[in-house]
Amino acid sequence: MDKDCSMYIEHVESGKRKVTLSLTVNDRLVVRDVDPQMTLLHFLRDELKLFGTKEACGEGECGACTVIMNGKAVTSCIILAIEAEGAQITTVEGLAKDGKLSILQEEFVSQDALQCGFCTPGFLMSTRALLDSNADPSDEEIIETLSGNLCRCTGYIPILNAVKRTIERERKELGR
Amino acid sequence: MEEKKYRSKYKHVGQPYDRKDAQEKVTGQAIYAYDLEFPGMLHARCLLSPYARARIVSIDTSAAKALPGVRAVLTGEDSDILVGLYMQDKRVLSKGETRYHGDVVAAVAAEDEETAEHAVSLIKVEYEPLVPVHDVDEALEGKTLVHEDINDLKHYVGVFFPQKDSNIASWNKSKKGDLETAFSESDLVVENEFSLPAVAHVPMETHVAIVQADPYSNKLKIWTSAQSPFAIRQIMADSFGISETDVEVHIPYVGGGFGGKAGIHLEPLATLLSKAAGGAPVKVRATREQEFNQLPTRAGMRGRIKTSVNNDGTITGMQATYDWDSGAYADYGVNVGKTAVYSGIGPYRVENASIDSKTIYTNKVFSTAYRGFGHLETHWTIERQIDILSQKLGIDPYEFRMKNLLEPGDKTMSGEVLTVSSGSPKDCLTAVVKEIGWTGRKSEEEREKEWKTGKVRGKGFAMLQKAPAMPANTATSVIMQMNGDGHVKMMIGAVDFGQGAITALAQIAAQELDIPIEHIEISAEIDTRANPYDWNTVASKLIFLGGNAVIKASREMLRKMKDVAGQALRTDPENLLHANGEIYHRHDPTRRLTYKDVALGYMYPNGTGIGGPLIASGSSMADGLTNLHPETGQGNPAAVWTFGAHAVEIEVDVETGNVTVLKVASAFDIGQVINEKLVYGQICGGVLQGLGSAVLEGYKFNSDVQLLNPSFTDNKIPTMKDIPLEIVPIYIENPQHNGPYGARGVGEHPMISVPSAIGNAVYDALGINFHVLPLSPEALVLGIQSGKKSILCTDVDCLPGLH
Numbered sequence: 001m002d003k004d005c006s007m008y009i010e011h012v013e014s015g016k017r018k019v020t021l022s023l024t025v026n027d028r029l030v031v032r033d034v035d036p037q038m039t040l041l042h043f044l045r046d047e048l049k050l051f052g053t054k055e056a057c058g059e060g061e062c063g064a065c066t067v068i069m070n071g072k073a074v075t076s077c078i079i080l081a082i083e084a085e086g087a088q089i090t091t092v093e094g095l096a097k098d099g100k101l102s103i104l105q106e107e108f109v110s111q112d113a114l115q116c117g118f119c120t121p122g123f124l125m126s127t128r129a130l131l132d133s134n135a136d137p138s139d140e141e142i143i144e145t146l147s148g149n150l151c152r153c154t155g156y157i158p159i160l161n162a163v164k165r166t167i168e169r170e171r172k173e174l175g176r
Numbered sequence: 177m178e179e180k181k182y183r184s185k186y187k188h189v190g191q192p193y194d195r196k197d198a199q200e201k202v203t204g205q206a207i208y209a210y211d212l213e214f215p216g217m218l219h220a221r222c223l224l225s226p227y228a229r230a231r232i233v234s235i236d237t238s239a240a241k242a243l244p245g246v247r248a249v250l251t252g253e254d255s256d257i258l259v260g261l262y263m264q265d266k267r268v269l270s271k272g273e274t275r276y277h278g279d280v281v282a283a284v285a286a287e288d289e290e291t292a293e294h295a296v297s298l299i300k301v302e303y304e305p306l307v308p309v310h311d312v313d314e315a316l317e318g319k320t321l322v323h324e325d326i327n328d329l330k331h332y333v334g335v336f337f338p339q340k341d342s343n344i345a346s347w348n349k350s351k352k353g354d355l356e357t358a359f360s361e362s363d364l365v366v367e368n369e370f371s372l373p374a375v376a377h378v379p380m381e382t383h384v385a386i387v388q389a390d391p392y393s394n395k396l397k398i399w400t401s402a403q404s405p406f407a408i409r410q411i412m413a414d415s416f417g418i419s420e421t422d423v424e425v426h427i428p429y430v431g432g433g434f435g436g437k438a439g440i441h442l443e444p445l446a447t448l449l450s451k452a453a454g455g456a457p458v459k460v461r462a463t464r465e466q467e468f469n470q471l472p473t474r475a476g477m478r479g480r481i482k483t484s485v486n487n488d489g490t491i492t493g494m495q496a497t498y499d500w501d502s503g504a505y506a507d508y509g510v511n512v513g514k515t516a517v518y519s520g521i522g523p524y525r526v527e528n529a530s531i532d533s534k535t536i537y538t539n540k541v542f543s544t545a546y547r548g549f550g551h552l553e554t555h556w557t558i559e560r561q562i563d564i565l566s567q568k569l570g571i572d573p574y575e576f577r578m579k580n581l582l583e584p585g586d587k588t589m590s591g592e593v594l595t596v597s598s599g600s601p602k603d604c605l606t607a608v609v610k611e612i613g614w615t616g617r618k619s620e621e622e623r624e625k626e627w628k629t630g631k632v633r634g635k636g637f638a639m640l641q642k643a644p645a646m647p648a649n650t651a652t653s654v655i656m657q658m659n660g661d662g663h664v665k666m667m668i669g670a671v672d673f674g675q676g677a678i679t680a681l682a683q684i685a686a687q688e689l690d691i692p693i694e695h696i697e698i699s700a701e702i703d704t705r706a707n708p709y710d711w712n713t714v715a716s717k718l719i720f721l722g723g724n725a726v727i728k729a730s731r732e733m734l735r736k737m738k739d740v741a742g743q744a745l746r747t748d749p750e751n752l753l754h755a756n757g758e759i760y761h762r763h764d765p766t767r768r769l770t771y772k773d774v775a776l777g778y779m780y781p782n783g784t785g786i787g788g789p790l791i792a793s794g795s796s797m798a799d800g801l802t803n804l805h806p807e808t809g810q811g812n813p814a815a816v817w818t819f820g821a822h823a824v825e826i827e828v829d830v831e832t833g834n835v836t837v838l839k840v841a842s843a844f845d846i847g848q849v850i851n852e853k854l855v856y857g858q859i860c861g862g863v864l865q866g867l868g869s870a871v872l873e874g875y876k877f878n879s880d881v882q883l884l885n886p887s888f889t890d891n892k893i894p895t896m897k898d899i900p901l902e903i904v905p906i907y908i909e910n911p912q913h914n915g916p917y918g919a920r921g922v923g924e925h926p927m928i929s930v931p932s933a934i935g936n937a938v939y940d941a942l943g944i945n946f947h948v949l950p951l952s953p954e955a956l957v958l959g960i961q962s963g964k965k966s967i968l969c970t971d972v973d974c975l976p977g978l979h
Contacts, residue, residue, distance in 0.1 A: 051211045052204020054431075056380045057464040061888035064380055092204035101202065109198040112853045115861065116674030117201030118380035118431030124202065147895040150888065152378050152432050153674045155860030156896040157903060 010036075023087050025050070026094030034081050040074070041065045043081035044091060052092035052121045056150070063149030066122040066129075067091045073129035073145075092121035095128065103173065104128060104166045111162035115153030123149050127163050135176040136167060182852040182907060188687040189917050192853040195679045196693075197429070197672065197700050206429045209384040209401040210461060217386070218247050220449050220460040221292035223282040223299050224470055225274035228308035228539040228881035229322075232272060232281065232301060239298035240284055245291040248452035249299070251282045255448050259415045261407070261439050263338065263345055263506040264330040265323055266542075268444045273306070275322055275504035276539050277882045278470040285449040285458045308539035308881040312478060312499045315343035315536045322504060322537035335803055336510045343537040345502060346510040350517040350589055350809020353528030358493030362484035365493075366565055369968060370557040371478040372931070372949035373874035374501065377546055378893050381431020382462040383471050387446035391455035394418040398443055399426045403433045403671050404712035405702045411440045416447070427702040430673035434865070435545030437673070438714045439507055441471060468541075468886035473875065475509050475535075475543035476501040477550075479557030489571045489579045493528040494521045498554060500535045503542035510535045512543070512550035515645040517809045518590040519551060522558040523601040523641040523819055524577075525586045531809065539881050545714060547862070551642045551928045552869060556949065559638035559932035564945055572616055573936070574609050577639060578602060582819075591810045594817075597913035599845035599920065601639055601819040607906045608637055608823035611841035618940050630830055633838070634941025637823035638932035642925055643814030644715035648801035650815075652718070653708040654725040656685070656733050658790040662757055662772030663695040664733070666726070669710030670718050672700040675923050676854035677718050683851055684723050684916055688730030691757045691771070708793070716921030719850060720816050721796045723916030728794030740787035741769050744778040799914070816912055818920045820844035822863070822933040824900075828941045833956030835871050835934065836901075843906035844925055848918040852907075855922060859905045862926025868894045870931035871951050946970075 010019050011033075018033040025048060032047050044050045044067065053076060056064035060078035067076045068090040095102045104127060107113070114120040123146065130137060130145045137145070142163050151159065170176045184190025200206040237249045252271025258264040270279045282299050286292035309315050309322055318341070323329065327340050336346040359365050385400040396416070402408055405425040413420040430437065442460040449458040462471055477500050484493040498516045502509035513535035520531045566573040581601045584594050612635055618626075626632045644650070655667045666685055672678045682696035710722070734754060741759040742749035745767050753762050760768035769778070777787040804811040825838045840863050849855055872892050876884040885891040911918025931949055939945050944959055947968045955970035968974070 050204070051207065054208075054210070054381070056382070056431075057888055059464065059887070059889075062380070062464075092202075096203055101199070105202040108202045109194050112195060112198075112857050114195075114198060114201050114674075115676070115857060116380065116430060116432040117197065117206050118208065120201050121204050143896045143899075147897045150378075150380065150893060150895065152380055152434070152865065152893060153861050154857060155862070155864035155903075156894075156899050157860040157864075158857060160896065160899070 019082055021082055021085055023084050023089060025089045026091060036080070036082055038081045039077055040079040040081045040084050041076040044076060050091050050093050054118055054121060056118065063126060064119050064122040066125040066149065068125055068129045071129065071132060073126045092124055095124060103169045107162040107166045107169065111158050111165060113154060113159040113162035119149060119151045123151065123159055131167065131170065135170065182849055184849065186687055186917065188683050188693060190849045190852065191683065193679060193683060193693055193851055195676055195854065196682060196698065197678065208381050208429045208431050209386065209399050210381050210431065212386055212399050212428065214386065214457040217457045217459055218285040218287060218453055219289045219292050220283055220285045220446065220458050221289065221296045222280045222470070223296045225270060225277055225279040225281050227274060227303055227305045228277045229306045230274050230303040231306060232270060232274065233304050234302045235282060236300040237282060240295040243291065243295045243298060245287040246284060246295045247287065247456065248285040248449050249282065249295065250448055250452055254452070257415050257444060259411060259440060259444050260505065261411065261507055262332045262336050262510050266505045268448055276541055278541055279504065280445065280470070283445055283449060285453050309343065310881055311538060312501050312536045315538045318342050322539060334806065335514065337806065345506040345535045345537055346513055348514045348517045348533045348809070349531065349807060350804065351530035352591065352808065352810065355493050355495055355528045355530055358528035359484050362492045363487045364568060365482065365484045366568060367482040368561055368564060368947065369478065369480045370560055370947045372476065372553055372556055374476040374541065374543065375474045375546070375869050375873045375875070376468055376891060377434040377436030377473070379432030379434060379436055382464060382467040383437065383441050384459065384461045385442035385446045386457055386459045387443060387450045388457040389447055389450040389455055394422040395424065396422060396447055397424045399428065400443055401430045401437060402427060403430065403437045403673055403714060404439070405671065405704050406669055406709055407712050408440050408443055409704055412443060415444060425704045427671050429700055430671055433673040434547045435549065435714060436471065438545045438712060464888065465886045468891060469883045472507055472542045472544035474546035475503070475512065477553040479554065481557050481561045483561055483565055485565055485569060487569065489569060489576050491524060491526050491580045494526045495529065496520050496531045496557065498531070498533040500533070500543070501538050501540060502535045503538055503540035505542035506535060507542055508545035509543040511645060512545065515550050516554050518588065518804060518813045519641060519643070520554045521589050522555060523582045523639050524580045525582055529589060531589065540877060541875065541883060547865065547924045548642065548928045549645050549715065549924065551640065552866065552931065555638065555640050555929045555932050559929055560935050560947065563936045563939060574605065574614060577605055581605065581639070588814070589809070590804060590813055592812055592814060597911060598817055599819045599847065599912065600908065600910050601641065603908045603910065604819055604821040604843040604845055605637065605639060607843040607908065608821045608841040611904050611906065612823040612825050612839055614823065620943065623943055627830060631827050632830060632941040633825065633827050634937040634939070635823065635825045636933050636936030636940050637821060638929040638936060640820045640925060640929035641817055642716070642928060643817045644717035644921065646711065646715050646717055646798065648798060648803055650711045650717065650721065651795060651797040652710040652721045652725055653795045654722070654729045654793065655708045656729045656792045658733065658771065658775040659697065660776050662770055662775050663697055664689060664691065665697045667707045668722060669702065669707045670713040670722055671702055673713070675858065676851065677722070680719060680850045680854055681722055681726050684726045685730050688727055689733065690755050695757070716818065716923040716925065719919050719921045720915055721798065723919060725794040725796035727916055728796065729792045732792035732794065733790060736790050736792060737771065737774050740774045740778050743786055744769060744774065816915060816920050818844060818846060818922055818925050820925050822929050824933045824937050826934060826937045826941065828938065828956065830960060833953035833960065835951060835956065837867065838900065839902045839904070840900045841904040841906060842926060843908055844922050845908040845910050846922045847912040847915050847920045848909055849907050850919055855907065856905055858923055859926045860903055863903055863930055864894050864899060866927040866930025867898060869949060870934040874950050
């Protein structure tokens with residue numbers, strides 16, 4: 001991050017160092033005092049109680065904890081919360097708008113692109129970040145991007161089908 | 177795919193409905209054991225043995241205990257409780273000796289994970305490293321016993337056979353006919369050895385258990401990411417000497433299982449920690465590394481097989497020896513070993529045969545059930561052997577199999593007679609062979625020509641069979657109640673960990689009751705206080721047993737509804753029919769009621785009520801199964817066989833050894849599709865998992881038997897880059913006479929025999945027979961460079977020609 005540390009307000013609370021962090025999560029501004037060593041994943045789960053984002057390896061290897069930060073997919077288990085100072089974050093909870101599933105979510109349902117569902121939030125966020133930066137990726141680009149997310153249930157083919165159908169529908173219905 | 181859509185003859189059964197749990201899973205609402213928090217909940221961390229086998233000389237926990245925030249520190253000195261599914265051989269915490277690199281030596285419960293981890297780092301243990309038992313050969317020599325007390329271990333008598341003063345947790349046997357004569361009188365006898373390493377399940381949610389031990393009673397409250405709530409209840413009761421009713425098991429959504437969560441794992445440790453911490457709820461969650469090196473895996477296996485054939489292609493005899501490297505504990509491993517004695521010759525008609533299957537203790541990570549329950553391993557042996565036999569006989573491998581595949585009237589290994597409703601192995605094979613356009617093996621000339629291009633294509637196929645490996649008295653049950661709105665609440669005791677159980681069973685209920693599937697209320701969450709009994713969610717048995725229980729419950733519900741409706745409509749209930757959520761008179765359809773009208777009892781205009789809330793239940797039990805004879809292995813172990821076949825076309829890059837899978841055709845005789853979308857999901861997922869076992873995955877141990885690859889960096893599973901270019905699912909529907917709508921299970925089957933089909937295709941491409949998995953790029957390159965035509969080992973050390 002191209003920020004210098006002096007921008008964080010640091011103080012001590014119950015003997016622990018804390019910094020004040022403000023960022024936007026799913027279009028909502030949040031301000032919290034956090035341990036500077038806290039990961040973004042723990043911030044989302046423990047501080048904001050957004051349990052949709054999952055940890056499956058804790059080492060940035062499996063993509064289950066993927067969220068979108070300033071338009072890019074990041075593995076939140078290896079990012080510090082304070083690196084997200086001032087950032088725009090979207091988690092799986094932010095995909096559906098106005099009480100309606102997004103096209104991407106609808107296609108994951110209709111193509112059966114999930115089984116146990118534990119990796120699903122990560123796949124949704126990786127896909128969303130890809131399609132937001134490239135509305136018409138090739139199969140190779142989709143596969144390259146999503147090969148960073150592990151799934152042990154589906155065999156990926158239904159996921160690939162869901163992503164391809166999403167691209168088609170977003171073009172038709174949203175004019176992307 | 178679009179043009180080949182499956183069409184069902186039923187209104188609900190067979191329809192490609194969306195899974196019921198999908199919406200919660202795409203919105204982040206689905207809650208797993210990993211997500212659960214409770215007031216006052218403590219977090220646990222474990223100290224694992226750094227040695228495969230060592231004597232614990234001393235443990236100093238004083239610094240850990242003194243750390244603020246620590247609430248409990250336990251070692252093996254604190255509890256002697258033993259757990260185990262079939263053999264009570266596993267201590268919750270090691271005492272005296274550790275048995276694998278991953279055995280729990282000490283555990284801490286603290287106010288947060290960081291404190292628990294810090295406390296673990298303060299525990300000082302002095303070990304005296306001991307020479308471990310490295311492999312099955314050393315184990316069979318028996319110089320060192322992994323379990324010195326093997327003669328005294330409590331076990332399931334008559335089903336499992338631990339051998340005195342040995343490392344054999346169970347030696348199961350089967351035999352029939354006269355093998356000696358078959359071997360001496362046949363035209364050709366071929367003997368081969370095949371092996372494959374241990375492979376991890378890799379559920380995306382690692383094992384998690386939270387236990388709250390009531391300090392004022394025997395009551396245990398358990399929340400866990402497990403497949404089998406009622407098995408946990410029973411084993412916890414057995415191990416802790418309490419009543420099953422004292423154990424309350426809650427299962428929220430489960431992030432994948434594949435057999436790895438079928439037994440009991442972290443629950444006993446969480447229980448001991450909760451007790452030590454005064455009854456606070458304690459959460460134990462495996463890290464990804466612990467998922468690889470502490471939690472159990474699929475056993476490594478070595479199969480030796482000797483087969484006699486006549487020149488006309490008739491198989492006359494088969495002798496198989498399966499040695500399972502079960503690691504430190506027996507867990508489900510002994511049952512995997514047992515299953516091999518009735519399924520371990522494949523779906524073939526062999527009159528003279530014998531199988532010896534030994535589940536063997538070593539000092540490796542211990543083994544448990546894994547999707548396929550030993551069948552991927554045994555079929556790796558059988559289906560490669562069949563292919564090699566056909567090479568030697570000079571007979572087309574399709575013709576050779578067709579000549580010997582089971583047909584109605586034939587007997588299985590254990591003597592069960594197949595009928596026309598048992599499904600057809602031949603239909604499966606014929607379908608996949610046709611789909612990949614098999615025209616016979618490649619000639620040497622064709623191979624050489626292709627070799628010059630750097631890429632060689634090959635085709636191969638393999639059979640598979642599996643029946644649920646379950647006790648003869650396996651049972652499941654269903655409770656239904658009609659809600660006030662005429663919808664039906666249905667409760668089962670089996671867990672939907674992604675395989676689609678709740679959706680498929682709801683479809684059967686919708687079909688029986690003739691109401692929309694949205695009107696079936698069913699939850700994936702299980703609470704043993706409310707949900708009815710199910711044995712275990714394993715073995716691909718739920719569609720068969722659970723589906724039948726749903727049918728029984730539905731029919732009881734209809735009968736009770738019609739009894740009330742008959743009174744209300746002033747007619748004999750026998751005159752009533754039902755459709756679309758309504759009950760009507762068969763001769764005068766204007767006399768009708770909706771389900772809603774009778775759901776909570778029918779009310780007359782004057783307010784008088786009759787009937788009362790409608791409730792129904794259904795139980796289903798395996799019918800006519802028996803234990804196997806301890807010496808001959810004869811008996812009825814299989815409630816329902818599902819046969820299948822895979823055919824593949826691959827391309828091998830002869831420079832890099834990389835295998836590209838161009839096409840997989842997979843056919844299963846499942847009797848009746850219950851949900852096309854879910855079956856397709858099982859096939860895609862199973863095939864890719866099988867492909868992982870075929871070309872990628874496997875545990876690697878060093879000479880101290882420490883696991884070298886307990887991470888995603890070093891223990892790769894397939895990613896989206898590894899998908900075959902095409903998967904063609906083929907559903908064969910020869911109905912099972914006693915299956916629900918004729919259906920059979922198919923959850924595990926798509927994984928079985930994928931490695932065998934790939935191995936056979938590698939032979940077609942390269943003319944080299946590989947006897948060991950995985951067929952990784954380095955294995956293929958080493959094999960090619962060795963110049964040998966049979967590769968029994970792909971370690972560099974085994975191929976001295978390369979040095």
